[in-house]
Amino acid sequence: MSKNDGSIFQKIDPWINDDDGIREAGGMAKYLYIEGLLYVRRNINGRDGVIPKYALGEIGKDIPARDKHAKTLVRLGLWIDSKDCWEVRNWAKWNKTEDERRALSEQKRASGRKGAHAKWHSADKSEAGCRWCVEKGWVMP
C-alpha cells in the first residue's frame, strides 16, 4: 500500500524523450533518471533536486549495472556530480525550490487569515493580533 496520502506527485515532461540526453542515455539510464526524480519528490524537504549517492541502491534497486547508468547520466549532463550527491539538471526550472515553497505556503497562510478576518471579524467581534482588525481600528496594535 502506498504511503502517499494523495498530496504528493512528481510531474514528468511528456516529451522527455525529445531531450537529446535522455534519448542518448537509453532505456535503463532513463529509468534510473525517472526513479531519481521520484526519490527527490519523496524526500523533498531540504533537497532541491539533489540525490545523495547513498540512495543509488534504493532508486536503482531494479536496475542492473546501476553504477554504469549513473555515470551515463553524469556524462550526458542529466545529473551533475557534486561530491557525495548528484544534482538533477534543470530541476529548479520545473519545480519550486524550498524557498519558493516556503514563500508560497506563507502566502497561503496569510490569505487564509485575511479570509477568516473577512468572514468572521467585525467591530463587535474583532480579534487581537489580526492585522486587518488593527487596520480597521477595531483593536489596538
Ligand SMILES: [Zn+2]
Ligand atoms: Zn480581523
